[in-house]
Amino acid sequence: MAITVSSPSYPISPLLRSRFQQTFTITLNPSTNTLRRTHLCCVSATTREPLYTSLSKPVQSSPLAHLQPYLLSEWQLILKGWLCSAASVYFLSLTVPSIALLPRVLCESTGPQRPIKEGLRLAVLAAARFATAYLQHAFLLEASLRAANRIRVRVFDRLVHNDLGFFEGNGGVFTGDVAHRITSEAADVADMAFALLNTVVPTALQLVAMSTQMVAVSPLLSLVSFLAIPCMSFIMAYLGKRLREVSRESHFSIARLSAYLNEVLPSMLAVKANNGEKKESSKFQSLAHEAMRDILRKKKMKEFIPHAMKLVYIGGLAALCTGFLVISGESFDGTKILSFSTALALVINPIQDVGKAYNELKQGEPAVERLFDLTRFESKVMEKTNAIEVEHVRGDIKFCGVKFRYGDETSPPVLDGADLHIRPGETVALVGPSGGGKTTLAKLLLRLYDPLCGSILLDDCNIQDMILGSLRNHVALVLQDAMLFSGTVAKNIAYRAPNEEINMAQVENAARIANAHEFIKDLPNGYETNIGPRGSLFSGGQKQRIAIARALYQNSSVLVLDEATSALDSRSELLVRQALERLMANRTVLVIAHRIETIKMADRVVVLEGGKFKEADKSTLFGANGLLESTEQSSIVV
């Protein structure tokens, strides 16, 4: 049974809320009528294109349920922390009567011996209390940080295994937002875990110990004192709800700020070239102001809650105790009063701690939800359980009636029954109008997306039957944007190899063939030079040659090449072209061609238009009149 509800209870940023219309399909378990799964379908308000895939996991009502397994995995540290807390409370409970006795000892003793002895006893007890309290904090802090780190690692691991569609915007989450969740919000989760661990047992122990002392002095007055607690619970519940809302808003504003920075900083070239500095500064200012306002609201609320609780508790307590004392006429001696009030003060402290922990809990809840949201998207590209490892391929590629579209049925198909056979060792140049689906075809060949119908065969084996890693080992991809990572040149060329298995001889050989060795050897540390973020140290042509060296290192039988459109100077162009020719030799190559020379080099040219392939004749393509109609529309650089 499926119900579609229009008002989502699922957390979503106001930014997304304003952009997208959401539809939630809640599936009920037919036998028990209980909520089993939530399928989330987020569609664009304008195109109605789905932006989320379905949620895969049963709904867990409480963020604490998410945290539980990670905390349990740190049980040894938690146990140590709680044992230290028990010891700390034990020393505290010995300290309280000693403090109460001290004035009498001072008044009654004739020599210095007894006060010194009592003073020393108190000092030892206080030192023991502080030492055990410190160890309690240290163990619990380590447990919560380790648990949060495990969550962070797990979330990232799920994230990198998501479909490419998730990162291409179909997940409805901006990359800056993702980075914010994994860094800053995971830190909030650690604070929340610590607050919980440091409150549940230690506070309960201290409350029990101090209450016992109070009850021992005056059971009735203690009972009256505890009556103030329910007043506090109401206030705490109300303020906690408010804090949760305020906290969620502040998470969203920071996430927006982070997403903005993530977008604008790598695009500084475009900003500067378009005189956009002022515009971007004012955009940042407004987002930063929004974030500051929301954070301030959260911080004020956080500060307010423990004080409000303390005030309510002490106020209620004073009223109740005074009323009780007046009515009952009970009287206390000095020691009893001191003992009772010390214990009472030490009850107020943990109650205040409960308030603070409640703060952290309410503030951490949205962070837990947002963090675990990232693990809920289910990949559409799934590896079959009986998928096969293919050792060697000749490079025979067949696209058989491939149909594909991004989004739902309302979006137009990018490929519509496309058929193409590329024989082993053949170089096929793919041309066609911009937006015709050339890059999409490359993505399908690497199984970054699956076709809606039809199949893609590599050496007559459906790529959906192959282990994903095995397929991607046999198909190398060289993109227009070289996509280098911060790290050394060697690590970039041998990106596929684990760091410890980099074969330097192969790296150097690949670099030589790719015409990259000459400039690499002149770098300060040669192959060990750090290339800066996204290879900022290199020119466009150098980056392309490193990307070609990377593909050569991979040594796959099939090469998919999205030729760069950006023009290089003639020498650089020649070096890149030579490198490409060497890379393409003895491989099956599908090249998304943007240059006439590449088309001339190819064995065949196919035009991708209207979602289908058409064979083109090279001689007519470069006839006396120049370019054919189809190439005129395409992005061929002449």
Ligand SMILES: Nc1ncnc2c1ncn2[C@@H]1O[C@H](COP(=O)(O)OP(=O)(O)OP(=O)(O)O)[C@@H](O)[C@H]1O
């Ligand atoms: N991740 C995506 N989500 C939704 N639509 C997409 C996505 N990627 C591409 N498209 C759309 O699919 C169509 C084909 O895009 P594709 O990038 O494959 O074209 P192309 O032929 O490579 O274009 P160009 O030559 O300009 O690079 C375009 O209409 C594009 O808007």
